[in-house]
Amino acid sequence: MARDVLSGSAGQGWAELAALGLVGLLIPEEAGGSGGDARDLAVVMEAAGATLSDAPLLSGAFAVAVLAGLPDAADLLPGIADGSLRATLALPQHSSVTLEGDRVTGSAGPVLDPDADLVLLVATDTAGTPVLVCCAGDADGITRTGLTVLDPTRPLVRLDLTDVPARILAREADLDPALAIGSIALAAESVGITDHALRETVAYVTGRQQFGRPIGSFQAVKHRLADLLVELEAARSAVALAAACAVGAPELLPVTAAAAQLTAGNAAALAVKEYVQLHGGIGFTWEHPAHRYVRRVRASAGLFGSAHEIRLQIADLLGLPGGNSHVR
Amino acid sequence: MARDVLSGSAGQGWAELAALGLVGLLIPEEAGGSGGDARDLAVVMEAAGATLSDAPLLSGAFAVAVLAGLPDAADLLPGIADGSLRATLALPQHSSVTLEGDRVTGSAGPVLDPDADLVLLVATDTAGTPVLVCCAGDADGITRTGLTVLDPTRPLVRLDLTDVPARILAREADLDPALAIGSIALAAESVGITDHALRETVAYVTGRQQFGRPIGSFQAVKHRLADLLVELEAARSAVALAAACAVGAPELLPVTAAAAQLTAGNAAALAVKEYVQLHGGIGFTWEHPAHRYVRRVRASAGLFGSAHEIRLQIADLLGLPGGNSHVR
Amino acid sequence: MSAETIVPTPEEFRRAARGWLAEVAAPRDTSTRWGSGSDAVAVFENWTEEEEHRYTDATRDWERLRYDSGWGALAFDPAVGGRSLPTHYEYLYRMEEADFDVPQRTEIFPVTCQLIAPAIAAWGIPEQTARWLPKLLRSDELTCQLFSETEAGSDLAAVRTRAVRESDGWRLDGHKVWTSGARVSTWGLAVCRTDPDAAKHAGITAFMVRMDAPGVTVRPIRQMTGGESFNEVYLEGVHVPDTDRLGPVGEGWRVTQTVLAAERLDSGSLGIDNALRAVDLAGHQPDLDAARRAAAADLAVRTLVQRALGLRVMATLSAGGQPGPEASVGKLVATRTLRETSDLVADLLGPRLVADDGSWGSWAWTEHVLGAPGYSIAGGTDEIQRTILSERVLGLPREPRR
């Protein structure tokens, strides 16, 4: 169902997605949400990845994952669930914001939703403590700059904030669990991309004749697609494991979520490479959708960490010797 | 010619190899050598690699490369060239030897030639200066311990030295150029291994029928062997470049020699993997020569540096930021 | 399986298994520390004949107790000593067993119980299942695979071992290779050509051959590691009664496929233990640079993913599904884990992998590094697995045959 809805996503309104329960997936039913968990989120994000939805579902997933765990933010949830309050999280690694009193100043680098009504931010207060705050997306003092982006299906803005009124949601909030849920959402999106690329490529090479045979009958092509299938199944398994841990084994969530992001990211990188290459010339044209998937995969690695960076995060989590060398 | 001679190397005597000029390749003609250069050495070592000669030619190449540049060692060269004085170099990275007066004490880890008459060593004197010395292989105070080795075609010994008389050859000698020549010799050996593995595998898959066709007609097999050919040609080119630099552009020798070692080592690693895999069951047997090549390739990486370690060396030579992190 | 059997929930089942195990076995000693105890990481067992018999006997004692106590043969019919539980209950049981100090099954036991016994259950006539299954499942009679041949290689259907009808049975002549456990097996399941004129896959029939029958000769094969983990088996005028034929004449190819599908499934957890050992090796280095930290983390992730894949297969089984060609995914993941383990370890150990310096947990890795390539060949090469996936899962066209 999610897949069908998202297929038409170019014109899909946010309210419509919300009405279908796709925005408030992780919001409890009593707050108007779907009362789902990470496994449901993975299903939706996989469908969004397959169709490369340009709805900011990943942005929303990050925001909801952060808010769902905060008692002080309960009043925000119904609006988010019904679509009237579109929320985004300015990723902490791309932000530099300070908090004085109840006002924030600074800048938040690529933010995933240009049109959010509510922006969650981690700001540093005068004592140096990280504080989770939120402010209205159209507050006075916020300048939104639309960015020239690699992946036009995921528009980005930079937010410059000058003395913007902010609401304090949590001091010394631990965002790691919420970011791990975001990693699962991202990984599931990558699974959807991989599945799409494999499916389309199999269909293409089955029909395309060269040298008197379908190119899908040439063994080198077959074996490469088999390798891609292996990557896809590994990625699916990794996402399933992480989602299961989010629900039942939170102590394993950080490492399994990172493992899912790594495995699914690698699968998607291979998938889009073969998607273009095995489509030959047509796959290199603007008209063919392949490049949009290439762009999304490259952009996700750039925003959320390259394979190398994720591996170093995992090494930290595993306590391998020689740590703290992976800051960019 | 070198190839023919080395093919029978199991029974090949050192004196015979010397008589053919293969030992004293880098020794000037006036000292009884062949007066050749790194390019000639590469030709011989490639042939030695192809047949996996168990003659300690690499050991000898290191020793000669060190001695050939030392005015004080001129008297040693004729004996080395005519085979009567078999020399080896205890690789500095595997040795820990101290010099007091004219006596050395310590241990030299895997040494490449168990039967050498003359052992070159880098010893640290009481002032902490590295000094190049040599001692007789059978001197009093030397204990040779034969080691259990991965690669039986390259027997290794550990030398424990207690108060062994030594001749001082050079104080603060710069061995880097000689070690770079050694890297070229090693790289050329790897090219020989790669060439052998590719040739044998092509012959095997051409003759071997499966599913009613030669397995060499299956595209996945063909493309993998094409990729191996690419690696082989890259390795050959890298060795040629480094050997040319050894002769005509010494300032480029360190980086090109390391590049040759890296490129040829990678080619050989891929080559022996495909050598075993594409021979199927027979390639996994003791009787088939493939495993001897696997062992040689693994052993070379272990003794002379893994691909990662060589890359870090090159990064140092290129002055890339963040250096000095590659000590084991 | 009888439909009436009441299936315990997984939780009930695991609790009960744990209870029984606690009665008959000691908990596994988890106090063994890094740097002491066995540092063995061989991927193929390498024993003298005497050692092989000794280890086999020890395992057999345990497997008999398990069977006799109702904890063996879980998926099989009660008529042959089983409990008709879903296939994945075997894995649930094993998870519990892993916490106890019981003999490590050597390869011939899963070959007998997980690979060949199910094929007998599927293809045997009632007289055969009654005669063979209890003995096989109780490990009284172990059974090896007589499939591979030198000439046939990956093209299993090209077997040349002939079975010719004679008096009350068949006369077998041929040469099989890469047989594990041939020296301790009572039976061998042999794939033979019975009709040289039929199309390649059609003329094949499977037989259970007594390994002590006249004309059967077993010789060890020395492999790349230097050890002898496999055998070649000569069949010279071996008489096999027709009652030992498994499945109809000419249906041997399908019998074989039943065994091979189970083998692929069984290979999914290969290499995980050694990979974790390699990550431990990295963890015990005084320092690691970023590249080695990343490589060790990557290998750790592979083990997680490989386990997760196994859990998904188990979920398919528990939903009543029959995992088919997808099991090839597991085998390919496993052989890659084996390779990546070799590469990480080689980089970490450097000269300690080249010459034995006597240090704990160093030289032992040569057994892994030299053995690992064997699993990309044994049990269907990586290439065969890729072809299975591309044709049977992705539906890509078959190769043309000349």
Place this chain on the structure above:
Amino acid sequence: MSAETIVPTPEEFRRAARGWLAEVAAPRDTSTRWGSGSDAVAVFENWTEEEEHRYTDATRDWERLRYDSGWGALAFDPAVGGRSLPTHYEYLYRMEEADFDVPQRTEIFPVTCQLIAPAIAAWGIPEQTARWLPKLLRSDELTCQLFSETEAGSDLAAVRTRAVRESDGWRLDGHKVWTSGARVSTWGLAVCRTDPDAAKHAGITAFMVRMDAPGVTVRPIRQMTGGESFNEVYLEGVHVPDTDRLGPVGEGWRVTQTVLAAERLDSGSLGIDNALRAVDLAGHQPDLDAARRAAAADLAVRTLVQRALGLRVMATLSAGGQPGPEASVGKLVATRTLRETSDLVADLLGPRLVADDGSWGSWAWTEHVLGAPGYSIAGGTDEIQRTILSERVLGLPREPRR
């Protein structure tokens, strides 16, 4: 080439070239520093038609001066303005030219002079070589390739563009794609099917088609990068006189192979400049961890090796050899360099590759990252190159055709 010509030694030749260059061009400004000047790293040119004409004209002015001064067309016969020097002297010349501030050749110039002119020299009748070569070699008339077709793809011999005899020539109908420089070319070398009944490779003939002939329509193709670096060319009832046919009727396949072999050879140095730029990018990071140092070193080694391969090809040429299928090695090495460059840069730039932050030398890399995959398809896919190597160099059996 006339045998009597005296060939200068490479040293003499380079000295003379340098002397001439110093007279007509300024030394290249090597003072441009990291962080200033152009940060363009596009792998395919992307211009408006107006820009393409402007850049082409500037290059043409330089190429004419070079030809008129005796430093162009080095390998060609004096009769067409050349000097009958060995092929690799062109590379020697270019090494010298690299130190001077001269216009960067755009792709259509090597297509005309290194790919198509030699094919005309090889296949043209005297009237044709006399008519075409001086103009092509002087860049007065540029010539593009009309080879690829949508349906044919990698299977070039499957071209469908038809050429049918009419009165004093041929009538061409078809649709070509992936043509660089079509908008600035006077001629296009078109591969057409002249005999639909002949075996696939046999019924093909090559023609020089005037790009301003009635019925020729050029339309740009927008590719993955968002730019328009190639064109599709429609041929609708285009009349070509028989005197513009290149090579015998039915020999078009071999004409094509001459061009493609030269193209592979010409692609060997692809990607080196950008790879070195990426190594520089690594070198200008405040810090690099061991993995990134290793990756940057690896890429630097690739450029050395790629150059060394080029030198070996040059040595083969200078020894009088004709590098054949081996040139596919160079193309595969080049496309790998392009890929590894993308991966290193993406890891180093992170978010700076995702959104333009205005910093020098960051966003520009999107052109490389999105363009690089194109070279694994253009000029014969990586798969085609591997097949060439396996069949023509390694001698492995051809694929069966259904």
